[in-house]
Amino acid sequence: MTLKIYWKGIQTMNKQIVKIENLNVKIGRKKILDNVHIQFQKGESVVIAGRNGAGKSTFLRCLAKVILPDQGSIVYSAEVTPEKIGFISDRISLFENFTLKQGIDFHTSVFHLEDFDYTLINQLKLDLNQKIKGLSVGERTLYHLSLLLSQKPEILLIDEIIHTIDPYLREQFLEAIIDLMDRCQTTVIMINHTFSEIEKIPERVLVMEEGQFVLDEKMETLGEKIKRIELKEDLSEEIPCIFKRESSFHKEYFIYPFKEELKKAFPYEFKDLSLNEIIKAFVGGQYAKKRNQ
């Protein structure tokens, strides 16, 4: 089953919702986040990609206050109170000994929610008296999302969770997020590795490497800035290549940043890439760079 989730055209409000400056996080001697500067706008949908251990999850946890940075600042706009930040960890962290009802009551009480939206829970036909630990990973994710949706969050942070749930629940999950963005102008920042299902969601793509963002592009312009060339011979050194893939038949070169002048200067066929391929190129490029080091 192929999911086709379409972006419904939510307009970014162009209002800054969070400003991150000079963010540094270390674990032991290792720098996990290295002097990160970035801003996010209200209603913006952002996907962060990067190889494992690049610092993506740490970055998200910093935004969710789960990790307190060693240095730097995260300044939210006035409307983003702590109750308005929603975070789903890749570990789906909840108090699992609670029943669903207890979990809802707890969350409602702690986040001072007046009512709770049972829509997702009803769709899944979950028994409120069963314990959270009895839920499958997918159900637990949806349950957690339903808790967060009730917060009507200004900013929703989703760590690498989508690929762990089955296509049916994934569809529900993504629909719920899109609906939330539609209703509340929520800023969604998610980490993901596979983009086939969500290709139409992100407005902005970030790629993180070694604790820094190495790519920060709007989705609409990203396709124009990165191209692929298939050749049998070596690529001219004048063309900026971020990743090379070789097979016995041909060589693939991923060009970034691409400029129209390159088309005139070189007789190559510059092909477009899907989001998935773009991310693969960047991540692959980082791995290759790491190997060469």
Place this chain on the structure above:
Amino acid sequence: MLKKEISEVLKQILFFILVITVLPGFLRITSIVADQTYFDIFFGGLQVWLLFWAMFMGISLFSSDRGQKGMEYLLSLPYSRLQIFVFKILPRLVSVVIFFLVFLILYWSGGEDKAAFSLLAFSIVYFSFFLIALSLSASSENFIFLSVFSLFSLIMYLWLIFLAYRVAWLFKDIPYYELDIRPFFAGTLDRNISGHILAAAFFLLLPLVISFYLTFTKLDGRPPKVFNKRHIKYLIPLFILGFITSSFSAYKGMNVGYGSYYLTQNHKLIESNPYSDVKIYDGGKVYRLKGINYFSWPFMEENEYVYDVWYEKIIRFNTSTHTVEVLYTIPPKKRWIGRDIWKYGQTIAFIEKNRDFTNIQLVLLDEHSKHVKRIPFDRKPLSDYPNPFHFGTGKQDDKRFWLVSSWGGWRAGKYPILILWEDGRIEDFGYSHGRPFYINQKLITTSEKEVFISREKEGRFEVIEKIPNSKGYRFRIGFYTFKNLNPFPLKELYGYKKGSKYARLDLETFEIEELSELKRWPMGFYPESGYYYERDQAASVLNIYRLKENKSELIKSFKMDFSKSESDYYFTPGGLIITQRSKVRVFAFPDLKELKFKRL
């Protein structure tokens, strides 16, 4: 959030109560412990259970959240770290306090006798264990590791309390004190020390709590090693500060280390402390007698020598060369009798017995050759009374004799007297109502209404004078002088009767003269003078009088605060010593001029 934490703690409390109440019942019913009541078993185990409870309450701070994989959810809740700190700790602290109060009620309602440790020890260990475990709760995700590490930390913590004392003692220059944790648990510590142990325990615990709080304010979802590193960063300087404060508290608070002092007649000051080397202050210098860490009150002083007993040895200080010499070591199967040791000529005389209280002997030690002669006298009537003592010696036709009596005759007013002759003969002199003396080659004994003066004549003692003593005065001699049996002319003895006046016995005219003005018992530092003191409590004044030939003369008055327990004063043959805590002032006889010793 608070409700969640309370609910969790309540569940744990219920489980705990179930265990501590059902288990003793089970042990009682199954007769595993048959000879004790339910309360005995219950309270006997309660202290130990409560310690586990305190530890569990500490280390379980995050165990439930971690067990449920809820740490990240917890940290993402809209609370500050301070709020989370309060929400999590408050119910646990309350439960620990409530259980402590319950324990106190049970302790004071009959549990005291069944308690395994003293209340002080239990209180310190209980709360420390909780706080130590609490401060380690975020250090690891492994519950068993946390339990073991908490227990280890508690042991280290208790050891550090005593180490703080060790440091304090070293600074107080009392290195011989042996650290022993048993009195702490048994509750036999001095009250003053107990207070300062409590203070030391507090100052050592405070850094842990502060460091934990500071680290907690930055608690996050990173691995525990990040938390630990930060914890250690705060803890080390705070802990050093806490340890110094603890040691300082112990240093300031201890009074067990104050020395006792003895001023010799040649104005040298000997400082004795059970835990330090003996020191001799001689003018501007201080001499340490290495290896001699204590002396009791010296029994004799003669010229530059001061004689004393040190454990099982008779020792002699030379205050001129600042050395010490062991003159005699009691044999393994022997024991002292009352440790009354006397000296005449170069002979030191004392009484020994076998450890089974047989074979009473007068031991004569030549202080130069260290040769020992033993004269057994284990016979009636002396053997009917405990604690024989030697009180005089003399010579008749080149035959020496020794006079012995028994302290055991004091209560009955019957001091048996034996005269041991050098040829082995033992003469039974009968009894004296009051303590007998041998002064100026005369034996002085009493009945209820008479004083008898006897002297040896042809190998036997005969009464040569009977002095009426209708009021029944009991004559005594100064506590120091009678240790020295070397003959010197003594002109008078002073006596008293309870509730009556004092009296003076003139040893030349054998007349008894009543006195009324003496308010305290005179101290006989003869032959020069006798002294006595008067404590004027209302005026806070200590008056010192010299007494000679029935004339008393005020030498000096000292302003003193008698209400302060740290204040003390005592007399030695050389003068008066006044101490207030570590401050020492020394005044020398005869006119009580103040002596200054450097580094005192």
